Amino acid sequence: MNIKILADSASDLSKNHYNEFDIEMVPLTVHLDEKEFEDGVEIDPKTVYDAMREGKVPKTSQVSAQTFQTIFTSYAEANQPLVYLAFSSELSGTYQAAKMMEQQVKDExxxxxxxxxxxxxxxxxxxxxxxxxxKLAKAGASIEEILKEATYRAKHMEHIFTVDDLEYLYRGGRVSKTAAFVGSLLKIKPILHVDDGKLIPLEKIRGSKKLFNRMLQIMEERGTDFKNQTxxxxxxxxxxxxEQLAGMIKEKFGxxxxxxxxxxxxxGAHAGPGTIALFFSNKPNKSSEKA
Incomplete structure (x- = not known):
């Protein structure tokens, strides 16, 4: 019996990916115009971005513990192996809700x-x-192989991103009102990354023309073996x-x-329209990992 992989909607994968690799998805919730929508199921991102451009402020909420209880119980009853790879615990309470329900279901x-x-x-x-x-699960990998590989891949994933308007980060409490105002006036584009699950400002670039070049420099500084990874x-x-950034990466790194x-x-409800993010492994091969 192959191992089932569960992810949540914060993975930003397409439905084609879920279908092709038999991934189960559990949605987080978006609150807009006093209504609730399941992310990726009942609302599409374009609707949210258009609303934000009109000045609306969408809110979000985590996957409920009851949802995880239902999913985990069904797999426990069927004795079907399940691995839930969760969105960062530093950015959402979804992981904590899942861990709580994992323990509760395992009590029974x-x-x-x-x-x-x-x-x-x-x-x-x-x-x-x-x-x-x-892909590993579909190929018949063992639970030990999957858990080890998932931990390794997560440890070495780099996130480098920039936002188009600091106002959205201000609304989410990531920057001060003054920083957002001054940054917008000076056309400052922040570069941020994720460190141990937390969103951390990395540096500021004045003017959008220099932005992608600097992101590629950071990629080169932090990553390796780009030709052999996705x-x-x-x-x-x-x-x-x-697509412009993708073209630059293909040209520079092959x-x-x-x-x-x-x-x-x-x-997107927190980052805002115009955000661009880049992801790569800083150690795609275990052979380069020190003991």
Whole structure:
């Protein structure tokens, strides 16, 4: 019996990916116009970005504990192995809800083959890990192999991204009102990354022309062996700039395998239209890992 992989909508994978690799998806929730929508199921990201451009402020909420209880119980009853790769615990309470329900279900089904992993990753960085592990599961990998590989991939995933308007980060409490105002006046573009699951400002670039060149420099400084890995680019309704960045990466590093996806409604609600994110492994091969 192959191992089932569960992910949540913050992985920003397309329905094609879920279907092709038999990945089960559980959605987070978007609150807009006093209504609730399941991310990736009942609302599309474009709707959220258009609303934000009109000045609306969508809110988001985690997957409920009851949802995980239902899913985990069904797999426990069937004795079907399940690995849930979770959105970063530093950015959502979804992982904590899943861990709580994992323990509760295992109190009733002590031998339930259910495993919950905090990837400490987000968006397509998280999605690339899910895809890799789902391919292993589909190929018949053991639970030990899957857990070890998932932990390794998560540890070495890099997130480098920029937002188009600091106002959205201000609304989410990531920067001060003054910083957002001054940054907008000076056309400052921040570069941020994810460190141990947390969103951390890296540096500021004045003017958008220098932005992608600097992102590629950071990629070169932090990463390796780009030709033999899949690179991820996600965008908040700006496919043209995402494709521009992809072209620059192909030209500079000779990369062939690049996945481009739109940032989903939940993460996009905090990052805002125009966000561009780049994901790659800083150690794609275990042979380069020191003992």
């Amino acid at each position: 089904y002590p031998d339930a083959p259910i495993h919950v992993i905090d990837t400490k990753c987000a968006s397509l960085g998280y999605g690339l890990i899910v895809l890799h592990i789902a 690179i991820g680019i996600s965008h908040c309704d700006d496919i043209e700039r995402a 990369v062939q395998d690049i996945i481009i996806e739109m940032v989903g409604s939940v993460i």
